[in-house]
Amino acid sequence: MHNTADATDRPSLEAVIRVEGLAKEYRVYDKPEGLGASLRGLFHRKSRAVEALRGVDLTVNRGEFVALLGPNGAGKTTFLKLLSGIITPSRGTARVLGHVPWERADDFRRRFALVMGQRNQLWWDLPAAESFRLHKEIYRLDAARFERVRDELVDLLGVRKLILQPVRELSLGERMKLELVAALLHEPEVLFLDEPTIGLDVVAQHTIHEFLRHVQAERRTTVMLTTHYMKDVAALCERVVVITHGDILYDGSLAEIVDRFTTHKIVTLDLDEPPAPGALERFGFPCEIRGPQVVMRIDRSRIADVLPEILRGAGVRDVSVEDVPLEEIVAGLFRSGRTRPAEPAEATA
Amino acid sequence: MSSDASPTAIRSGRLAECATRLRIWWTMLAICLEERLAYRGDFILGTAMRFLPIVTQVFLWTAVFAATSRSDIAGYSKTDIVAYYLLTMVTRAFSSMPGLAGGVSRSIRDGSIKKYLVQPVDYVSFLLAARIAHKLVYYAVAILPFAVVFWICRSYFPPVPDAATIAAFVASLLLSFLLGFFMEATLGMLGFWVLEVSSIVFAYMLVQYLLSGHMFPIDMLAGIPTGIAGVDVADVVRWLPFEYTAYFPAAVWLGKVQGAELGRALAIEAAWVIVMAVACRIVWWRGTRRYSAYGG
Amino acid sequence: MGRYLSIFGTFARACLVRDMTFRANFLLECVTSLGWMSMNLAFYLLVFQFTPEIGKGTGWSREPFFAFVATGLIINSIVQALFMPSAEELTEMVRTGGLDAVLVRPLDAQFLLSMHRVDFSSFANGLVGCGLLAWALTRMDYAPPPIAWLLYPLLVVCGVAILYSFVIMLAAATILMGRNQSLYDFWFYLTNFSRYPAEIYSGPWGGPLRALCTFVIPILLVVNVPARVIAQPLVGDAWWPVVGAVAAAAAALVISRIVFQRALARYRSASS
Numbered sequence: 001m002h003n004t005a006d007a008t009d010r011p012s013l014e015a016v017i018r019v020e021g022l023a024k025e026y027r028v029y030d031k032p033e034g035l036g037a038s039l040r041g042l043f044h045r046k047s048r049a050v051e052a053l054r055g056v057d058l059t060v061n062r063g064e065f066v067a068l069l070g071p072n073g074a075g076k077t078t079f080l081k082l083l084s085g086i087i088t089p090s091r092g093t094a095r096v097l098g099h100v101p102w103e104r105a106d107d108f109r110r111r112f113a114l115v116m117g118q119r120n121q122l123w124w125d126l127p128a129a130e131s132f133r134l135h136k137e138i139y140r141l142d143a144a145r146f147e148r149v150r151d152e153l154v155d156l157l158g159v160r161k162l163i164l165q166p167v168r169e170l171s172l173g174e175r176m177k178l179e180l181v182a183a184l185l186h187e188p189e190v191l192f193l194d195e196p197t198i199g200l201d202v203v204a205q206h207t208i209h210e211f212l213r214h215v216q217a218e219r220r221t222t223v224m225l226t227t228h229y230m231k232d233v234a235a236l237c238e239r240v241v242v243i244t245h246g247d248i249l250y251d252g253s254l255a256e257i258v259d260r261f262t263t264h265k266i267v268t269l270d271l272d273e274p275p276a277p278g279a280l281e282r283f284g285f286p287c288e289i290r291g292p293q294v295v296m297r298i299d300r301s302r303i304a305d306v307l308p309e310i311l312r313g314a315g316v317r318d319v320s321v322e323d324v325p326l327e328e329i330v331a332g333l334f335r336s337g338r339t340r341p342a343e344p345a346e347a348t349a
Numbered sequence: 350m351s352s353d354a355s356p357t358a359i360r361s362g363r364l365a366e367c368a369t370r371l372r373i374w375w376t377m378l379a380i381c382l383e384e385r386l387a388y389r390g391d392f393i394l395g396t397a398m399r400f401l402p403i404v405t406q407v408f409l410w411t412a413v414f415a416a417t418s419r420s421d422i423a424g425y426s427k428t429d430i431v432a433y434y435l436l437t438m439v440t441r442a443f444s445s446m447p448g449l450a451g452g453v454s455r456s457i458r459d460g461s462i463k464k465y466l467v468q469p470v471d472y473v474s475f476l477l478a479a480r481i482a483h484k485l486v487y488y489a490v491a492i493l494p495f496a497v498v499f500w501i502c503r504s505y506f507p508p509v510p511d512a513a514t515i516a517a518f519v520a521s522l523l524l525s526f527l528l529g530f531f532m533e534a535t536l537g538m539l540g541f542w543v544l545e546v547s548s549i550v551f552a553y554m555l556v557q558y559l560l561s562g563h564m565f566p567i568d569m570l571a572g573i574p575t576g577i578a579g580v581d582v583a584d585v586v587r588w589l590p591f592e593y594t595a596y597f598p599a600a601v602w603l604g605k606v607q608g609a610e611l612g613r614a615l616a617i618e619a620a621w622v623i624v625m626a627v628a629c630r631i632v633w634w635r636g637t638r639r640y641s642a643y644g645g
Numbered sequence: 646m647g648r649y650l651s652i653f654g655t656f657a658r659a660c661l662v663r664d665m666t667f668r669a670n671f672l673l674e675c676v677t678s679l680g681w682m683s684m685n686l687a688f689y690l691l692v693f694q695f696t697p698e699i700g701k702g703t704g705w706s707r708e709p710f711f712a713f714v715a716t717g718l719i720i721n722s723i724v725q726a727l728f729m730p731s732a733e734e735l736t737e738m739v740r741t742g743g744l745d746a747v748l749v750r751p752l753d754a755q756f757l758l759s760m761h762r763v764d765f766s767s768f769a770n771g772l773v774g775c776g777l778l779a780w781a782l783t784r785m786d787y788a789p790p791p792i793a794w795l796l797y798p799l800l801v802v803c804g805v806a807i808l809y810s811f812v813i814m815l816a817a818a819t820i821l822m823g824r825n826q827s828l829y830d831f832w833f834y835l836t837n838f839s840r841y842p843a844e845i846y847s848g849p850w851g852g853p854l855r856a857l858c859t860f861v862i863p864i865l866l867v868v869n870v871p872a873r874v875i876a877q878p879l880v881g882d883a884w885w886p887v888v889g890a891v892a893a894a895a896a897a898l899v900i901s902r903i904v905f906q907r908a909l910a911r912y913r914s915a916s917s
Binding site for chain 1: 648649652655656659662663667741742743745746748749750751752754910911912913914
């Protein structure tokens with residue numbers, strides 16, 4: 001990896017984000033509980049260092065759509081903030097588009113965008129069109145191109161009518177769509193999305209998925225997204241990076257996650273009548289019997305042996321074999337926490 | 350409580366009820382104290398800064414006395430003026446309610462007031478407890494700089510007054526706290542009707558600024574005619590609530606208000622406290638009724 | 646530079662549109678801000694009931710003093726209109742993380758943070774200040790020479806620059822401390838010192854205070870220097886404060902810029 005570290009000297013077209021040993025420590029002040037302790041705290045406070053990120057390595061190539069997953073407080077947002085230059089790291093290096101993000105060069109900032117799902121960046125009391133105009137000025141966009149891009153984005157999301165309405169009168173979903181338009185007006189090469197679908201309904205989520213997929217494919221934008229919704233991941237991302245306790249726990253394709261971390265398949269049987277007691281339990285797998293319907297969790301390694309035998313049993317009307325839901329897999333991954341896989345998968349340059 | 354309960358049971362039930370209330374109050378108080386202590390940097394800075402304006406004020410009056418041939422202005426000598434401003438610092442520490450009206454109107458505007466409509470907590474009591482906590486913390490920290498300043502300036506003060514005057518002083522201070530609280534809380538609750546209360550609050554502060562006496566002793570307004578024969582501006586101000594939040598307690602300590610006049614003034618102050626407390630309740634009732642009717 | 650001007654124009658326009666949407670509120674703000682000023686004027690009138698002059702032999706009798714007050718109004722209204730609303734909002738931005746959005750923009754953060762809001766109602770006071778200045782000057786025996794008229798606008802700009810630097814320093818403090826509710830209070834208390842002629846700070850306590858507020862925190866140069874140039878004769882050593890005000894303004898701008906950049910580097914961002 002060291003031979004490519006001088007990315008600024010020999011700009012590589014492919015590696016857009018290159019991170020090595022990136023760490024961020026925060027100093028937090030313990031807030032003691034109770035009145036007496038608070039009073040003492042007036043004169044003396046204890047502080048300790050908390051590692052939000054502990055030496056992360058990552059390379060992202062142009063055009064990749066990467067999901068950053070992890071439980072709350074795992075360091076995902078800190079990571080995005082470091083990559084967008086909002087905060088400065090304690091250790092380590094990062095290059096985004098060949099720039100050190102926290103130097104905040106205008107040249108760098110013109111080429112990426114950050115969207116935070118929980119924050120509003122548009123002028124609250126004015127129509128979004130005004131905020132867009134401001135973007136045009138800030139990013140020095142040429143008038144014709146600005147209008148073309150704006151119209152295209154607005155039409156893709158179906159929000160043309162909304163841009164003349166004061167933002168405060170819009171719903172959360174509508175606002176988010178306009179936020180996305182604002183963020184993409186300058187056609188950023190890199191897009192950081194921090195929980196872009198938080199709190200949105202299914203329809204709005206779907207629209208945003210379609211939109212992001214389209215834009216990303218069209219422009220080969222490199223996208224990094226944090227989310228808690230597996231739907232986002234399944235719809236958008238080929239690559240998944242799981243962070244827990246400030247460390248990268250897994251880095252690879254979504255399919256591989258399922259492959260590597262699922263031990264079970266879920267087999268659902270529709271029977272003619274409720275099974276005799278013990279008839280299915282004898283296979284030794286957890287069984288959930290709801291009248292004539294039975295849900296079994298069967299070890300992947302044994303499914304080929306066991307399934308035919310089950311089906312030979314009387315009165316199976318229908319059967320389905322499914323993977324464990326993604327949420328469950330990921331939750332299991334989060335819990336496995338500190339045990340880092342022996343080999344960090346695919347962090348190759 | 351069931352109807353066949355014996356009188357003692359009722360009494361003990363009431364006691365328990367009171368104890369519960371007290372506990373809720375204490376918890377609210379403690380939480381507010383902790384909240385304030387969490388931002389101590391802000392806090393110490395804020396306390397120290399409050400002494401800055403009277404420094405300029407004292408220098409201004411010193412310069413005025415240097416240029417005039419009078420030995421006193423409206424009954425205040427050069428040293429009286431200094432003592433007066435220092436004392437208004439004390440009274441303002443009781444009666445001023447920074448952020449109260451703004452906070453109330455903001456919670457109405459952004460809807461966080463709903464939480465008090467659904468929780469079994471009386472909002473006005475909650476505000477009062479929060480404010481008492483706020484003040485207690487302030488005094489705990491401010492007593493030190495106050496003591497230092499008063500000790501340095503001890504030569505400006507007349508001899509310590511008699512016990513009756515001190516009692517009147519303390520009473521006027523406590524009333525000024527309640528008066529300030531209810532006036533600002535009522536203003537904030539106008540947010541149920543008006544979108545932006547800040548302008549109203551500003552207008553209130555304006556009148557307060559001039560008529561409370563924290564810019565100058567109200568006695569200086571004596572002799573300025575109002576147009577009505579025999580009534581000057583100071584006479585009118587006496588009947589308004591404003592001077593009781595700054596001028597009055599200070600004037601009591603300095604012996605500017607005495608005897609029957611003192612009793613009458615205390616009565617006016619107490620009357621204003623009652624009026625504002627009732628007004629606050631009414632505004633809260635009507636406001637919440639309107640709020641729930643229009644769904645926020 | 647041109648881009649910054651046009652961005653500022655966009656901000657100003659947006660604020661004007663907003664103000665006009667809430668027209669009643671805007672008018673109310675004008676009125677209250679004028680009211681605030683008249684309260685102060687009333688107080689000064691009251692003071693002059695009891696004395697012909699502020700400080701013996703200082704030359705600050707009624708009309709020159711009102712020229713002084715007018716200068717203060719003009720300078721403060723410019724600062725209040727252009728910089729204070731943004732600075733006040735900064736506290737909120739640090740708390741909620743809105744500052745993050747500013748930092749990713751390809752624009753100077755200090756510019757964006759200190760100028761993204763314009764409070765047009767604050768200009769009302771400045772206009773009254775101009776009127777008051779005209780009134781005071783016509784009633785005065787002393788007529789300022791042409792050089793005073795040339796220096797006056799320059800020194801007003803210097804005063805604004807010094808105050809702006811303080812705003813930026815306060816903004817830096819806000820970024821470092823995470824929250825600073827007393828920002829506005831501090832501002833008020835600080836400018837309080839500049840509201841009266843420097844001559845009132847005399848005696849064993851006043852002398853050192855005056856030196857401190859002139860040479861260390863140049864708050865006394867903000868209003869005093871322009872007001873003295875326009876309202877009192879330019880004799881002998883009256884030139885030194887003029888040079889001092891210009892130098893102080895330049896130094897304050899540079900220092901506050903450095904402090905602000907340092908603070909931004911240490912910004913830790915609200916967790917979401």
